[in-house]
Amino acid sequence: MRADGAASLTWIGGLLCLAVLLAALLAPWIAPFDPAEQSILDRLQPPGGDHWLGTDQFGRDILSRLLWGARISLTVSLGAIGLAMVVGGTIGLVSGYIGGRLDLFTMQVMDVLLSFPSLILGLIVVALLGPDLVNLVIAIALTAIAPFARIARAPTLSLKERAFVEAGRALGYSHARILFGHILPNILPEVLVMATLWLATAVRVEASLAFVGLGPKPPTPTWGGMTRDGFETILDAPWLAVFPGLAILLLVLGLNMVGDGLRDATDPKLRHE
């Protein structure tokens, strides 16, 4: 019964993520208006009529900006987590496999990175590099490298002692072949589960950075930026902040549901239950 419930939640989460993904992919075709086009006469229209979710202080259609904003959120989050997975995963693999002083040093560096809250580290990096899409990806990736390194290193430490790795060494395989051909496929499921859970964090950090004004340049629509813009007019036009806030909530919820489901599915203890 409990397993059925968990599976349902995973499916609901999956559907939420799929909906956002489709919205992002199809935005150029399904968005009813140009997300940057202003119409001063139509400013602050409430939801309804031509503008299903209303308009903002410049008369821009909120639904269209939400759809286009999904692209930014997903691009930045997927890019950042992909980068963190590759860089962090490689660091963890190599560090765990080689061991010794290198491992000690690398893990201490990772501990330092882990000691910074994601948002603070993101703020520092974006403030230093400047708020554009590539820098946002780098900033968020930096916050996620350490957890990926840790999650890749732990199983590598035990896997490198296993017979199939010893056999590879005896056959004269290179370290790279053993690492990426034999150890990596065994740790990949755990890394992917981690990636799903961290995607939610990445979406949240991206939105938070945009909320404090460190998002892409205007008039590019971002969910965090839209929430910030709406916050100051919340007493005049609450829909400006409510809809992008809701979009962030649903995507983060969906990703967490999928992540939890995948974690449960790959956890041998929970699998027996």
Place this chain on the structure above:
Amino acid sequence: MAGWRAALLGAAWLVGLAWDATAQPVLRVGMAAQDVGRLDPHFATSTIDRVVVGWMFNGLVRFAPGSADPATIEPDLAERWDSSADGKTWTFHLRRGVRFHGNYGELTAEDVAFSLKKAGTAASSAFSADFRSIGSVEAVDPYTVRIVLRENVPSLLGILTNYSGGYIVSKRAAEERGDGFTRAPIGTGPFALDRVTPSQSAELVAHAEYFREAPQIGRISYRFIPSDASRDLAFQNRELDLNYGRSDQTWVNRMRQQPGVTVDIFEPAELAILNLNITQPPFNDLRVRQALAHAVNRAELVRWRGTDVSREGQSLVPRGYLGFIEAGVLPHDPVRARALLAEAGHGSGLTVKVIHTQLPEMLNMMQVVQQQLRRAGITLDLQVVEHATFHQQIRQDLSPLVYYSAARFPVADIYLTQFWHGRSIVKTPTAVTNFSHCSQADAQIDAARVSTDREEQLKLWGEAQRILVQQVCGVPLVETLLVFARRDALDYGYPLRGSMSLGPPITERTRLR
């Protein structure tokens, strides 16, 4: 005689004791601020600081409360004055019995001479440039001050008002407190600073010995609430009596619908201008500057901001300033803009990198301008930075286009000199805020400043504005008025039409019913 004086002082002390500030009403003011900055009036440059400084200090003369019109200038600390035939020597006769806050005694000519010298020195004042024409200030006797000018100025009384460098401070307090004076200033105004709690409030207490009469309000609590929404909620919940407003029609309409609330919209308006650097590409080409001017739609900007709170800019000096003329700004014509761009070799469009602040009010306005220019083929690539960084970078000449919005003393000379005179070009030793590098009207500005013939002066100021507009050194956008909302229980004691301190003056006559 000595006995009489002692008796009078004793009586004054008894009156002071009998008058209890804590028994008087407390005025609660909400301000869009994290904190106050520098409360030394000669360094108070932000709106946040100017508002509160206006309640604590006096000038030799003052604008009538509720007015920003130089025609209403009247005696304040000086009860009368006279000038020599050539207009270069001025003598001010001070009121007697004016007391400073705390135990800083009676105001004398020494305090006035000290204050004006301090205001004219760059190390101790942000407004020293305004006092360039003053040759000497001396205390003739304890109640007489003589000012000698190097050259004639359009309005000496203008710079001696209760505004910017014209505020009079206590010499003894400034010398005793040194750098600490900026957070613990001493003036003669109706309210004295009690304490500042960072990120919370500045608390002011009534000056019982104020020379006009003891204020009817006992304390002012000047509360820092940076978020508009939070401040509005506090005002709606009756936790504030006076609320700094958003210059936005939607905000004004919402406030007006609330029972028992009055919205005050008043002068001076801040004129927003796109300053174009005429020495750097692409704006070193007049056709590109004209294209940009034709692309701007001022009527739409006013519609966006609101007709009650804004009006179209029609010159490179704000409307209502002495010397202002409608200078013939180029009309909105996107087709002509595209044609001019094509003529200048930008037929496929033009992209300009612009440094801009992330301050919401300025960023929002710039986004409307960005959209208007985009329709004419000009793309503004906005590099949005924190507000202090914005000010630093535009003064380093790093942006070919600078959006700047400001109000100054309402005489054309000040605006023309600070924004459009060659001596004020940024990144020079005498820099002020000339971002355009224009100096084409220097001769007219200089001649007007020293002219003693008012007609000639007005003609020269008009000529300067026409030259600058023709050269498209800048493109005026809109003028935005100041907005505050108050509970009807708050009676200023005068009709509020303008305030050079950028907030409603709270005087001895202001009361909370």
